[in-house]
Amino acid sequence: MKELKRLFSYLGPYRWDMLIGGLLVLVETVFELIIPVLMADLIDVGVGRQDLHYIMVKGLQMGVCAVLALITGLLYARFAARAAYGWGARIREAQYTRVQDYAFSNLDRFETSSLVTRMTTDVTVLQNAINGGLRPLVRSPVMLVMGLGLSFWMNARLALVFVVCAPVLALILFFVVRTVAPMYGRLQKAMDRLNNVVQEGLTAIRAVKAFVRDEYEEEKFQSVNQELMQTSQRTFHFAVLNLPAFQFTMYTAMVLILWFGGGMILKGELQVGELTGFLSYVLQVMNSFMMISNVFLLLTRSLASAHRIAEVLDEETALASPAQAVEEVPDGSVDFDGVSFKYRADAREYALAHVDLHIRAGQTVGILGGTGSAKTTLVQLIPRLYDATEGTVRVGGRDVREYDLKALRDAVSIVLQKNVLFSGSVRENLRWGDPDADDETLWAACRAACADEFLERMPGGLDADLGQGGVNVSGGQKQxxxxxxxxxxxxxILIFDDSTSAVDTATEAKIRAALAKLTGVTKIIIAQRVTSVMNTDLIVILEDGQIHACGTHDQLLASDPIYQEIYASQMKGGEEHGPSAQC
Structure with a gap:
């Protein structure tokens, strides 16, 4: 309940819409409750005395009350919709903003599909709670209190029926809510799993078709879809039990009232108009009980969604800029002093262990190593995408934890191993690097990356549409x-994480030549090809998360067996090289 209460703080300017909506429901309910009193007078006085004028006056009063109730009801719908959808928009915005602040370690805790569900389905549940729950939340207590009061005022003996029915209805509601409450959480998790399969299947649709795995993906989707269906059926099977149970109790109460009321009429203790008006209040009181039960069910489901949303909002960001953070990186020197790192605190082994590495500003460093040797992990510590578990990472002579995150990451440019382009034009994607870059600057960067070769052939050039995720260009062009x-x-500091793996060797040579002309920039190149790093100032070989060897191409070729093996397999077609034969 505390989480739902906290989310109401996001109502902001829509708080007034919600309050006005509640007030309009209150007014509407009062008008509706007046109608049975007028109807009783119309029957007992107007019909009993055959007074046509009295009947017309009371009928007109009832009509006015009905029209006013209709108007206030329509106005409520407008204000409730504004409050619900405005609130939902602000919660989604708050979640999305929070996710943007997450570090990589925070993102590792949530599946993408789960975050999507929390920003869409869970928010929709809260919106529906306002749209469908505000009216009965205000209306039902007013109808219940006023209906009971007027019922006892009209006939206290008949009203005792409510004393019997109320505990029965309370027990039914308690049973339904207690049974359904944990089911809503499982329902939302089933939705997460469905979204995960849909996301994976659509993202990798080309691979699915290439491997002819359509039927396998269909079966996987059918499995999670059936799971969601069965979970929904079980949940709402119990959730809708309150309706027939409440109706059974309500109609039983009406039969008892008609039985005892009919006997009182025959004895002259009750008039027909009073019984008719009393039955109207019975219906309103019973309806109020039903509405209260629906509110409880909406609240129960909202609590499950509110908890999931609160998990996103309350997730403590693993990385943040310190107080009085350093705003400028002086140079591109990088130092690793006794650095060890593991992705989870409870992990048994370190991904990186005891790394000592010193890179001077302006130096070009190549990093080689087998798959899983933690090459990417190493460079992700430089822009502080993760924090070192032990030891210190320094950039420009300062601990990276002393810098303002934005300043540090602006000074470090990294081309990720998995290339990411966004929907839109080439120009829009390139301006992620420099929002103010003019066409001349953009073309200069494209020439350095050898992207001008294919851009000049594309219709529109810089304005060419890349499609969703850059589907209109090849892997090498994307790189x-x-x-x-x-x-x-x-x-x-410029980091290339195996970012030329999809380009041909001639194009890679041109890119290396263009990079060599960059002065004052520290370049770190992760690669699988020896040719990508053999001309660098320093080559670092990683093995099992540790530095195996450091040196220039000539030094390593003369002394290191791992480098000799890589060189021989790539440059000599697997033949033994002289120095390696001596090892």
């Missing part, structure tokens, strides 16, 4: 655009 985007940042 070159990502390199151009990184160059536009004009960083002090």
């Amino acid at each position: 070159r655009l990502c390199i151009a985007r990184a160059l536009l940042k004009k960083p002090k």
Whole structure:
């Protein structure tokens, strides 16, 4: 309940819409409750005395009350919709903003599909709670209190029926809510699993078709879809039990009232108009009980969704800028002093262990290593995408934890191993590197990345549409655009994480030549090809998360067996090289 209460703080300017909506429901309910009193007078006085004028006056009063109730009801719908959808928009915005502040370690805790569900389905549940719950939440207590009061005022003996029915209805509601409450959480998790399968299937649709795995994906989707269906059926099977149970109790109460009321009429203790008006209040009181039960069910489901949303909002960001953070990175020097790192605190082994590495500003460093040797992990510590578990990472002579995150990451440009382009034009994607770059600057970066070769042939050039995720360009073209985007940042440290793997060797040589002309920039190149790093100032070989060897190409070729093996397999077709034969 505390989480739902906290989310109401996001109502902001829509709080007044919600309050006005509640007030309008109150007014509407009062008008509706007046109608049975007028109807009783119409029957007992107007019909009993055959007074046509009295009947017309009371009928007109009832009509006015009905029209006013209709008007206030329509106005309520307008204000409730504004409050519900405005509130939902603000919660979604708050979640999305929060996710943007997450560090990589925070994102590792949530599946993408789950975050999507929390920003869409869970927010919709809260919106529906306002749209469908505000009216009965205000209306039902007023109808219950006033209906009971007027019922006892009209005939206290008949009203005792409510004393019997109320505990029965309370027990039914308690049973339904207690049974359904944990089911709503499982329902939302089933929705997460469905969204995860849909996301994976659509993202990898080309791979699915290439491997002819359509039927396998259909079966996987059918499995989670059936799970969601069965979970929904079980949940709402119990959730809708309150309706027939409440109706049974309500109609039983009406039969008892008609039985005892009919006997009282025959004895002259009750008039027909009073019984008719009393029955109207019976219906209103019973309806109020039903509405209260629906409110409880909406509240129960809302609590499950509110808890999931609160998990996103309350997730403590693992990385943040310190107080009085350093706003400028002086140079591109990088130092690893006794650095060890693991992705989870409870992990048994370190992904990186005891790393000592010193890179001077302006130096070009190549990093080689087998799959899983933690090459990417190493460079992710430089822009502080993760924090070192032990030891210190320094950039420009300062601990990276002393810098303002934005300043540090602006000084470090990284071309990720998995290339990411966004829907839109080439120009829009390149301007992620420099929002103010003019066409001349953009073309210069494209020439350095050898992207101009294919852009000049594309219709529209810089204005060519890349499609969703860059589907209109090949893997190599995508890599070159990502390199151009990184160059536009004009960083002090430039990191290439195996970012030329999809380009041919001739194009890679041109890109290396263009990078060599960059002065004052520290370049760190992760690669699988020896040719990508053999001309660098320093080559670092990683093995099992530790530095195996450091040196220039000539030094490593003369002394290191791992480098000799890599060189021999790539440059000599697997033949033994002289120095390696001696090992």
